[in-house]
Amino acid sequence: MEKRRYLCPVGTELYVVKTGEWRAERPVTDPKKCVKCATCWLYCPTxxxxxxxxxxxxxxxxxxxxxxxxxxxxxxxxxxxxxxxx
Ligand code: SF4
Ligand code: SF4
Known part of the structure; x- marks a missing residue:
């Protein structure tokens, strides 16, 4: 796993976690239907x-x-x- 280091306010190290590595399903977007309203961007927790x-x-x-x-x-x-x- 790629490791990047950041310093957070309490002085501990943060790492980039590739949460896609434990996915069971993937979202597939139909470009013909997408109007780029960004609702998905707004709600995506990651x-x-x-x-x-x-x-x-x-x-x-x-x-x-x-x-x-x-x-x-x-x-x-x-x-x-x-x-x-x-
Ligand atoms: S929420 Fe909006 S931007 Fe996201 S896939 Fe749907 S139409 Fe496209
Ligand atoms: S909301 Fe974000 S994390 Fe969840 S399936 Fe969609 S793109 Fe993936």
Whole structure:
């Protein structure tokens, strides 16, 4: 895991945690339905929503697959898909 160090106010170290590593489902955005309203960005608890030019979608390094974006999208542009088992 990539390790970056930050100093937080209480003097302990913070690390970038790639929460996408334990995801069971992934959000898949339909670019034809997405109007880039950013509702998904507003609700995403891991701040994983990125601008992919044609649509907003999840950065899968950090998306933990909670499905909140799919629930909140007013255009129903996001579908949750099962991750393939390795
Ligand atoms: S909430 Fe839906 S329509 Fe709005 S930016 Fe996100 S994916 Fe696109
Ligand atoms: S599934 Fe959850 S963590 Fe992933 S982009 Fe949507 S709201 Fe964010």
């Amino acid at each position: 701040q994983s929503i990125r601008d992919f030019k044609t649509h907003l979608g999840a950065d899968l390094q950090f998306c933990k697959g909670c499905g909140i974006c799919a629930q909140e999208c007013p255009r129903h542009a996001i579908a949750m898909a099962l991750e393939e088992e390795e």
